[in-house]
Amino acid sequence: EAGVAQSPRYKIIEKRQSVAFWCNPISGHATLYWYQQILGQGPKLLIQFQNNGVVDDSQLPKDRFSAERLKGVDSTLKIQPAKLEDSAVYLCASSQEQGWDTEAFFGQGTRLTVV
Amino acid sequence: GQQVMQIPQYQHVQEGEDFTTYCNSSTTLSNIQWYKQRPGGHPVFLIQLVKSGEVKKQKRLTFQFGEAKKNSSLHITATQTTDVGTYFCADNSNYQLIWGAGTKLIIKP
Numbered sequence: 097e098a099g100v101a102q103s104p105r106y107k108i109i110e111k112r113q114s115v116a117f118w119c120n121p122i123s124g125h126a127t128l129y130w131y132q133q134i135l136g137q138g139p140k141l142l143i144q145f146q147n148n149g150v151v152d153d154s155q156l157p158k159d160r161f162s163a164e165r166l167k168g169v170d171s172t173l174k175i176q177p178a179k180l181e182d183s184a185v186y187l188c189a190s191s192q193e194q195g196w197d198t199e200a201f202f203g204q205g206t207r208l209t210v211v
Numbered sequence: 212g213q214q215v216m217q218i219p220q221y222q223h224v225q226e227g228e229d230f231t232t233y234c235n236s237s238t239t240l241s242n243i244q245w246y247k248q249r250p251g252g253h254p255v256f257l258i259q260l261v262k263s264g265e266v267k268k269q270k271r272l273t274f275q276f277g278e279a280k281k282n283s284s285l286h287i288t289a290t291q292t293t294d295v296g297t298y299f300c301a302d303n304s305n306y307q308l309i310w311g312a313g314t315k316l317i318i319k320p
């Protein structure tokens with residue numbers, strides 16, 4: 097079974113530039129998560145999709161971050177404009193469905209450095 | 212909102228010593244999941260605990276869920292270098308995962 101695919105693996109941009117990350121979840125997984133993980137901290141949920149609908153985006157800085165999952169499969173996360181404090185690893189995860197017994201499968205992540 | 216707290220933040224052990232991380236909440240936990248993240252890697256699911264007082268074992272790892280479902284623990288017996296990483300607990304509540312900050316296991320050289 098193929099895992100969660102993310103690209104790119106690494107990205108370096110200057111502040112005020114824009115950047116986009118892509119995620120393809122495990123086939124058949126209805127729930128998709130985007131997390132931000134700053135070095136030395138736990139994952140922070142940015143947005144959670146169930147199919148193509150948003151379940152939770154309460155911690156997404158909507159003035160600069162946006163995410164979409166138009167066809168309920170793959171997803172993109174965009175930052176525009178980037179700030180220095182956005183430097184982090186952006187993790188995408190998916191699970192079969194919302195429920196009490198589902199585990200999340202993570203991609204390798206995209207390491208973003210804003211200079 | 213709900214907070215999940217993990218202690219300690221770091222634990223240094225000699226190889227062969229035991230390691231324990233604790234996960235606590237002021238509110239009742241729904242279902243606790245444990246993940247391991249190797250240095251430079253991504254979180255990998257280890258186990259889920261559902262029932263009050265539940266104990267599960269995976270080789271040298273023992274997972275416990277408190278009787279009141281307000282705490283959980285992960286204990287590793289006789290640590291090995293392959294155990295190095297950060298261990299996270301997460302409450303699977305209302306179809307969302309609420310994460311602890313993790314405990315980093317460091318093996319002393």
